[in-house]
Amino acid sequence: MSGFWTAVLLSVVSALCYGAGAVAQRRLADRIGGPFDRRALGALMRHRLWWTAVALNSTGALLHVAALAFGTLTVVQPLGTLALVFALPWAARWAARPVTPREWHGAVLTVIALSVMLVVAPTSAASTLSPATTAAVLAAVLLSVGALVAAAHRIPHPRWSSQVHAVAAGIAFGAASALTKTFTDEIAAGGAAHALTHPAALGTLVLAGAGALLSQASYRGVAVGAPLATMSLANPVAAVLIGMGFMGEEYMGGSWGVGVAVISGMVAIRGVHLLATAADTPGAPPPAAPTPVGALHR
Template sequence: MSIGVWFGVVLGVLSCACYTAAAVAQRRLAVAVPGPLTGRRPLAALLGHPLWWGSAVLNGGRAAFQVGALAFAPLTVVQPLGVLVLVFGLPWSARLAGRRVAPREWRGALLTVLALAVLLAVAVTDGRSRPMGPGVSAAVAGGTAALLAALAWAAGRVPSAAWRSHLLAAAAGIAFGVSSATAKTAIAAAGTDGAAALFHPAAAGTALVAAAGLLLAQAAYQGAELGAPLGVTTLANPLAASVVGVAFMGETYSGGLPGAGVAVLCGLLAAYGIALLATPFRPGRTRTYHPTPPLSGARGR
């Protein structure tokens, strides 16, 4: 590989590190503000906590490194690096929680990483793309916002805490994937239109969808361990970006019919891995961890 590609790989690994740190910060925040984010008081407590703003900065760094990585290395090299967040995140989160990673979680992480790596290898596009026009960008952002709202509505009505976390994590992954596509369009618009690109629908759409993704990811960690929601988000993110690339940016799916069959099998294997990662959260598991006491907005619930 050329020096430029290796530089892209380094930026991709840094993006994964930022993403992992952001996820761990959001998981710790879920312990400090444990209630569901469905009312003003818990939401105000969330937005007033330093960990929230720290995770927002880290997610911004993740996005910046990801864009830089794609500028130097092809999608086929950068996208598979996303599976590293599971490898980084599980031991990091467990260490902060004062426990060891369970063998079941390691097995789930290994299966999910292998499935995602193969899935991305067969499902990537050819790398050629064009930016979306203003009308298409607005439609993609608006349609994504509607889909995220529908998933959040469904998540609030399922009786299972695990499925609620999965739905919210899937919505967060979709938001991150689509925002990557709209960000790529906004950057292309900036290269041709300069400061006028700030008024391009892709710029506003990126901000809207990315902010929704942060809130959805945070809600997915409420009452769940790190592994399962992080695995679902890691799966949904590149798939959503690929769908937008193929449908609206002129990219071509390179897997063909055999690749589609492999993708289905990998999806099933990843789902089983995520099921192994779905260790129910029990407060007693974190007794050696001493988070910031619940804020006033999180009391009395």
């Protein structure tokens, strides 16, 4: 099998793992009632479905990295958006309902827009983050994520609270990707022992863990499509901003590439809006009521 088709196969399987992980998190969200507080967090950590979701998402990430070893970003990154296409019918089947035309419309718009955005994504980083810059980026991201979480807790409607949590999760995952690039470069330059002394090592773990918990919070009270699409959009945007601001990346095609990315982002936002408001469609089933934490079973 050629490198191209190996990259395609690994990318598709990676998207399947991400989609399955999102569905597992959505099912788990139905079983945790009340606010996402310390009690709910404890129940989450004890539930096998949570660790199944963690394993699926981790496998998806490893396969994504492996795919990049065989293929280019322009092949691998757009195929990653298939996670949304896989997750929608899967989640609908578990909920014993069909995927609505509005959901398919939103998913298609989001996947196409994200694919175009990723194709014109920045070139490889010209430099990595210094320890001081890494610490500053990590602090800024954590402050931004904390502000978004605080804002989400003040939003009474689950739909929009979910979207704010999803934005926060996407930012955390995108920043973790940038720090992972620095960490792997440090391993190549000075070995694993040297890389572990760089703030990127701890920062990657902190942001990845925060992203996992925030993504879980984003699936509560809503269908799987909108939060997954929002995270898929916020993730590359955050990574691009860090890459262009601190790592010397430039958009392919210069200003034209930026223009295409902006238009694609607007189309993706429209797709996310359709997914977020799918429950407003006449005849659409309401989200399942969550089970109280005290009744949660493994």
